[in-house]
Amino acid sequence: MNKLSIIKIGGKIINEDNLLDNFIQSFTKVDGAKILVHGGGRAASELSERLDIPVQMIDGRRITDKDTLDVAIMVYAGLINKNIVAKLQQHHCNALGLSGADANCILADKREIKDIDFGYVGDIKKINIMSLKSFLSLGLTPVISALTHNGNGQLLNTNADTIAATLASSLSKDYAVNLKYCFEYNGVLKDLNDPNSILKSVNKVEAEAYIENGIFADGMIPKVTNAFYALENGATQVTICGIDHVDKNMSGTNFIL
Amino acid sequence: MNKLSIIKIGGKIINEDNLLDNFIQSFTKVDGAKILVHGGGRAASELSERLDIPVQMIDGRRITDKDTLDVAIMVYAGLINKNIVAKLQQHHCNALGLSGADANCILADKREIKDIDFGYVGDIKKINIMSLKSFLSLGLTPVISALTHNGNGQLLNTNADTIAATLASSLSKDYAVNLKYCFEYNGVLKDLNDPNSILKSVNKVEAEAYIENGIFADGMIPKVTNAFYALENGATQVTICGIDHVDKNMSGTNFIL
16 A cells, blocks of 8 residues: 555644744655645634634633634635645645645534534544545645535534544555654653653553643643544554654654554 | 636625625536636725735735735635635535645746835746646636745735636637636626626727726726737637626627637
8 A cells, every 4th residue: 555644733833934844844855645734723813813803712622603713714724724835835845725625525514512512613524535535646735724614515613633633544545644743842742841751652551641640731632532543543653743853754752552 | 629617706796695605506507617716805905904904005006015915815715715615515516726826726926026016916927737637637626716826935916817817828728718707797888877788799999999988997907908818818708797697608798809
């Protein structure tokens, strides 16, 4: 099977030009078929603030009302996505920016209201493997923003970590998928105050212990959950690594079942 | 040669939900390969105003500084493009939203500073015919926003009427291209106060006379210039027509050389 790298970048990298440029340089060196998935929550929050749209969070999760969705569409699919695509083109990587609505790539259901109404948030229903395979076979590099659609004309906000893991799982029937969550450290730190305390590998039992004793907290928890989801559903390799090393196979923290 | 319809819509249609919905319904009925090109200047001006970004005009022409470019990227490639794509998907038209940077579709040069510095405005250098043909052959409908790139990582603002005409000309080697500028009237009116005064056809000599005596004014003039450019450079048919009739061949004002 051909190799496919699915690489996800998040807020801090996107918001700082020099970090993004470093990442772009290392991303363009990744061999073979590749897909980039990006969020952009920080930039969206900044625009919301400028537009006097209140940022509503419950348990670290964003509530997406109509105005907040419009901001997400403008920032994720517009500003961030197109600037990344233009920068990749500069480095001769033939990038194609996509939301989940484009070529019907990612269908989702609006999340049901239980205790919390998350608003225009989508839970992924189906990845259109055929569309993505067609783009990859044309030599294109899909750059996917954290938006999906419901097939009835409604765009939905969807967590980028989850999109990356679901893509990894869905495409693992056709490719040997290497999923990388890429962030500002060179791997998961056992001690946040010690940059040399990078964990080489984490298995599921260890991860549960780390979550319990607080070593894995906040934004790391959904990454870890998604990492194991991807591994259990077909991904060949899942790592969390730094922005300068996405083209190197042995760096970062490796998840093992 | 296979038929290709290139249809351009502008500000007023995009900004009014019921007009856009009427257009979408008629657009989805257009047979064969098709490309949609859209602007969005009105919505961009509205967002600029909310963000206290001054709209700068010199001799009635918009200046695109860095902040204004960011707004254009957010509104054209984000909000407008993705909402149109989601609506087209709802009607089972497999739309793919693109800026000129995506798949390297439209390369442009930043306009040289002569008397006026227009800022981040691009003059089209090259249409990537191969990319667009690949998408069309996959059964996709490209939806192109009024943005190009310079190949060095810089996005540029480019007039949507010009993009449509240049696409029509470039793709005319491979398709019999039918270019339609679609707006809120059912054709070009000889008398703006009489909706029944639609011109059935306009040749170049007549057009020059209409411009001279003020019947063609303001936004109509670049449309007419672009219409004749496309006709003189390979387009099979160029019309200006209403939003409800893009799927009908005989409506609107037909341009003839």
